[in-house]
Amino acid sequence: MKKEILVTRATLPPLEEYIEEIKDIWDTHWLTNMGKKHNLLEAQLKEYLDVNKISLFCNGHMALELLIQAMNIRGEVITTPFTFASTTHAIVRNGLTPVFCDINADNYTIDVNKIEALITKNTAAILPVHVYGNVCDVESIQDIAKRYNLKVIYDAAHAFGVKYHGKGIGNFGDATMYSFHATKVYNTIEGGGVAFSDELLEQKLYQLKNFGIKNQEEVDGVGANAKMNEFQAAMGICNLRYIEKSIAKRKEIVDLYRKELKGINGIKLNEEQPGVESNYAYMPIYVQASKYGMTREGLMDKLEKRGYFPRKYFYPLTNEFACYKNTFMTSGKTVAKEISQGIMTMPLYEELEYNDVMEICEIIRNGK
Secondary structure, three states: OOOOEOOOOOOOOOHHHHHHHHOOHHHHOOOOOOOHHHHHHHHHHHHHOOOOEEEEEOOHHHHHHHHHHHOOOOOEEEEOOOOOHHHHHHHHOOOOEEEEOOEOOOOOOEOHHHOHHHOOOOEEEEEOEOEOOEOOOHHHHHHHHHHHOOEEEEEOOOOOOOEEOOEEHHHOOOEEEEEOOOOOOOOOOOOEEEEEOOHHHHHHHHHHOEOOEEEOOEEOOOOOEOOOOHHHHHHHHHHHOOHHHHHHHHHHHHHHHHHHHOOOOOEEEOOOOOOEEOOOOOOEEEEOHHHHOOOHHHHHHHHHHOOEOOEOOOOOOHHHOHHHOOOOOOOOOOHHHHHHOOEEEOOOOOOOOHHHHHHHHHHHHOOO
């Protein structure tokens, strides 16, 4: 029976290399609480991501949720519904109101031409999302934020290692959240990080992820427990050694997808963005059923019957979740709604065989 090809597969270093990396943990018995491996990885990621400062967390969601808290944001946050649940949940769990802005049809990032109409006296921040490794219009967002005195937090869960005009993507806005989840280009099993420049944020983030502890005898804030442990950090140290090779391999696979799927009526591919050094995190295709002759669901069914499992990513929009029903609604037909009903991400990971990519593309070409 043919092995199932899922949308992604976690990147792992050679087993013996990870074992070697964790050996000295048995000598120190230091498993968590900002140990040597945590501190080493923090320094390595700061250099690799080309950012001023970085704080590591147990996962990307806690990184984002505690970052919003650390920045003491109150009121409304303009964001996008075309994202993973974590983005919206992090806003709501901080007692804030998400205000959903539409996306653009070219790269599925927040439509900067629609932000200003959503700004009110209660607006405190903009939280855009770099989608599939595609970069938001950071210049326009910064211009709007400056004119209205708003904070900017970027969700860069999809953008590890991405550069824009030679600068690490974590250098834009007031702070940037990264995810190091197992499904991402780079992983620490679970994990996340916050890149920032403001020195005042450093202590706030440290205390919030460590129970609000200021020192051994003083707890002056209500914190959480969101520290990255030593085994996560060890995985991150190992995987970072292979990240360039991994991204290069993913690029080869994406290039093959692009070559084989180009020109198919009703199948839309993202264009590559000028000035962006991509991490090739995802391979999204948008199925325009009226032109293609088949719905996304119909095409997914054909692929799954052959052992290939793409994902409707993102669907549904976060404002359509049952937990937010009739709470944070958007009015009228939006680009985000339209894209969510036809988008799917194709299998993509560095071990994916070229013949599987070719078979996937053949199924799509002959889908009708």
